Amino acid sequence: MSVPSWFSRSQVHTGGLRETHRDPGHNLAVDFEPFRRELVVHCYRMLGSLHDAEDLAQETLLRAWKARERYDERRASVRTWLYRIATNVCLTALEGRARRPLPSGLGAASTDPGVPLVPDFEVPWLQPLPARYADDPQARAGVRLAFVAAVQLLPPRQRAVLLLRDVLQFSAAEVATQLDTSVPSVTSSLQRARAALATAMPREHEVREPGDQAVRETVERYVRAFEAADVAALVTLLTDDAVLEMPPVPLWYAGSADYGRFMARVFTMRPGAWRAVPLTANGQPALAAYCPDDDGGHRLHTLQVLTVTPAGIAHNVVFQDPRLFAAFGLAVSVP
Known part of the structure; x- marks a missing residue:
């Protein structure tokens, strides 16, 4: 044919x-x-x-x-x-x-804000999902970065069963047919998958939607502090155990203090006023960060995906991959 x-x-x-x-x-x-x-x-x-x-x-x-x-x-x-x-x-x-991880899934957190930032392109890093695919409210819980990262820990068939049953709501009989297996096998795989994810996922009620008024206000304050390179103000918006990670650099920090020390290093390396353009990714608030350039404008630096809880910003995954910038349709520079 x-x-x-x-x-x-x-x-x-x-x-x-x-x-x-x-x-x-x-x-x-x-x-x-x-x-x-x-x-x-x-x-x-x-x-x-x-x-x-x-x-x-x-x-x-x-x-x-x-x-x-x-x-x-x-x-x-x-x-x-x-x-x-x-x-x-x-x-x-x-x-x-190999599974696609985030840096926090590969080793212990760093406590040295001055460690060399050496990317590792041998690792097939987890990627974010643009808003054009994640703008359906019913799909957001199934595409949040923490969930997708946790799912990658499962064996492929368990992964498939969990997604087909719990996210897509297919019946056990339908999943058994889709995977050419039995209903008892589907039920057993689902139980094991749920147990594995129980310790790897944040509690769902702790994560707020991007349209929530409190989330918008938190992100707006974060953007203002970020553009002003105001580390002290940034830290006040974080949870005590906030995580910062930066694929393809296999490096991450845990805790608001180390998060702040690393950001101080970033702003020292690229002094001046930054720009941040709010957007969404994976059904979460995100921003495109632009650093000062030598011509008085700003060039695209990173795509940052935020996890906002009632206590503040709990997680920031910072991506620096030109292919992803293109997939998100981000301008390479702003005046």
């Missing part, structure tokens, strides 16, 4: 896959394109990589198009069928791959 000429890799961002096929026995019109975004999110949860997720969602739609004549609406909905394909595409992609 040949692939249609209108179906290309560029359609991940710009086009669609829509194949209307009518089976005389089923009288079914198969329309795959409306599922593209949620399939990207599912693949992202499975692999922790935005770029891999977009590729694998595309692969899922291609496989679905090739197999469209074998689809039977009497056995499963289009959505259930597509998730079966996507999950198995992800499981195949995960074979032999």
Whole structure:
């Protein structure tokens, strides 16, 4: 079966896959394109990589198009069928791959604010998810960075079961069919996955939504302090055990005191007024940070994803990857 000429890799961002096929026995019109975004999110949860997720969602739609004549609406909905394909595409992609961590998942926190900042590009770091994929309120709990990072600790099949059952709310019978296994096996895997995540995840009620008024005020105050390079003001907005980490640098700090000492070093290295543009990522408040440049303007420095709790900012994951900047559509400089 040949692939249609209108179906290309560029359609991940710009086009669609829509194949209307009518089976005389089923009288079914198969329309795959409306599922593209949620399939990207599912693949992202499975692999922790935005770029891999977009590729694998595309692969899922291609496989679905090739197999469209074998689809039977009497056995499963289009959505259930597509998730079966996507999950198995992800499981195949995960074979032999190392998990995608954050620096805090690799070793102890540093207490030296002056340690050399040496990136490690050999590690397949966890990536953030742009707002265009995470703007559905129902999806936010399943794409928060802490959750996605914790999910990466699970074996791939446990990971799949947890996501299909607890995040996507498929029944145990549906998941058993999607993974070619039994309902008891699904139930056992889910119990083990939940137990493993219980100690790795922050309590959900402690994390506030980006639209919460208190969150907006906290982020606004953080932005003002950051732009002014006011370390003392920054520290007052943190929880006592706040975490700062900076992939691809395998370095992280725990506690507001060390967080503040490191930020003092950053502002000393790049003196002057900074700029911070608020945005969202992974359903969380975030900001694009711009450092002063030699021409009197500001150049893009980092993408920072914040976790805000009632007690303050508890976590800041600072990304410095030009590929991610492009995926988020961030301006490389601001006047």
